[in-house]
Amino acid sequence: MLEREIFGNSLQTWLVSILIVLAAVVVVKLLSLLGKKVVRPFIGRTKNRLDDVIYSALEAPLKFAVILLGIWIALHRLVYPDGVVRVVDNAYRILIVLDITWVFARLLSGLLQNYWGRSSGGGAYRMLPVIRRTILVVVWIIGIVTALSNVGVDINALLGTLGIGGIAFALAAQDTVKNVFGAFTIFTDKPFAIGDTINVNGLEGTVVDVGMRSTQILGYDRRITSYPNYKIMDSSIVNISSEPMRRASVKLGLTYDTGVDRMEQALEILRGLPAKVEGVSRNPSDITAYFSEYTDSALMLTFYYYIEKGGNVLQAMSDMNMAILASFREAGLAFAFPTRTLLMQQDGADGASGEKSGANAAPDSK
The missing domain is CATH 1.20.58 (Methane Monooxygenase Hydroxylase; Chain G, domain 1)
Structure with a gap:
């Protein structure tokens, strides 16, 4: 068998x-x-x-x-x-x-x-x-x-076939490939990290995740925006979290009847306010206040100060504005607002009128 x-x-x-x-x-x-x-x-x-x-x-x-x-x-x-x-x-x-x-x-x-x-x-x-x-x-x-x-x-014929197929595939998936390389660039260059607050083309928020296709940003309205990685790498990125301090600015307009001494007083008040507001740098080199320009109805003051890293930016700006308002009110410094003075003159049967702009002058008529 x-x-x-x-x-x-x-x-x-x-x-x-x-x-x-x-x-x-x-x-x-x-x-x-x-x-x-x-x-x-x-x-x-x-x-x-x-x-x-x-x-x-x-x-x-x-x-x-x-x-x-x-x-x-x-x-x-x-x-x-x-x-x-x-x-x-x-x-x-x-x-x-x-x-x-x-x-x-x-x-x-x-x-x-x-x-x-x-x-x-x-x-x-x-x-x-x-x-x-x-x-x-x-x-x-x-x-x-x-x-x-x-x-x-x-192999040469096979590689030629694969080359043509690879070109067709690359054209069809070019956005995906760009996003993957964008993610690779983000991880290697590290322009920001998860948890950082950034600004990309006007979109400001906190980075919550970086994926292969997109980066998720949590905006101040508590909405998550998925931003393609390749667009992020082609944009100017402002990493707000990496800044040592946040600069804030205030422009103030005083009335035209404010004298030189009163203007100097206003500037001294502004330079002393950071010492009274929590979360604001008290370093004199971080405080700038100057008489910046003349406008149609106001004498303009410009005030720059820095909010310390980790501080509550919005609360510090609010506290500073409240301190400016209280200090100027106490000093009797008047804020300007747009006004117009109207002058009228009458001679016999003929009448003539004219008008001009002024700084906080009360209207007068005759």
Whole structure:
């Protein structure tokens, strides 16, 4: 019975080949048991993470290689047509190269995760999935091209086809690619970080997340705006959180009947107010007050001061404005507002009238 032929091979030959494949499966099971009971506990006690990375990279591809070897030996004991032999040999050439590529892919992925991923934080860690996928794609493309080259495939024609397809894909996904590179630029250049308050093209708010496609900004109206990454990198970014202090300015108009001494008094009042307002810098070099210009109905004063980092900007500005109002009222300094003086004159039967602008003069008629 064992000498009976099936597809050109005796039953005994078939049984031996099947036993060889089963033996390969048993070896794989033994390797798994050895790794679980001996190798893993041993490398777990070492402080170096490199042995963990190497073991993890080799474990699955090594088992696959044992199965391939068992099937290879079993198949080459059989007799079959030359065409089938060529197909099997080509398949094995491809599978061996892909198995080696698998080792490199797992090794690079493990090295990135254990060394760069754990040592970096923030934006660099968030970029790890994208960088890892990119490297794996490149490794697998090289492995596949090498495998096909080993079996006689025309690589130049294949690369030409892939080049045309890649151009079409790049044109279709150019916005996505620009957003990914924009995210990479944000994480590497670090113009801002999550939690910073920024201003991008007039949009001001707090950065709550930076993704692969867009950056989410929480505005002062408590609405989240998703801004494409490539547009952010093409824009002028003002990082408000990075400023040491926030400069604030106030323009005040006094009436034209204010004398020189009173103007000097107003400037001295302004220069002394930062010492009375919480959250405002008291450094004299951060305080500027000067008589800036003449306007149609007011003598203009310009006052610059700085709000300290971490202070409540809106509250400090409100407190400063209240202090200015109270101090000027107490000093009797009058704020100007637009007015118009009307003069009328009558001579006999003929009448003439004229008008002019003035500073806070009461209307007069005759």
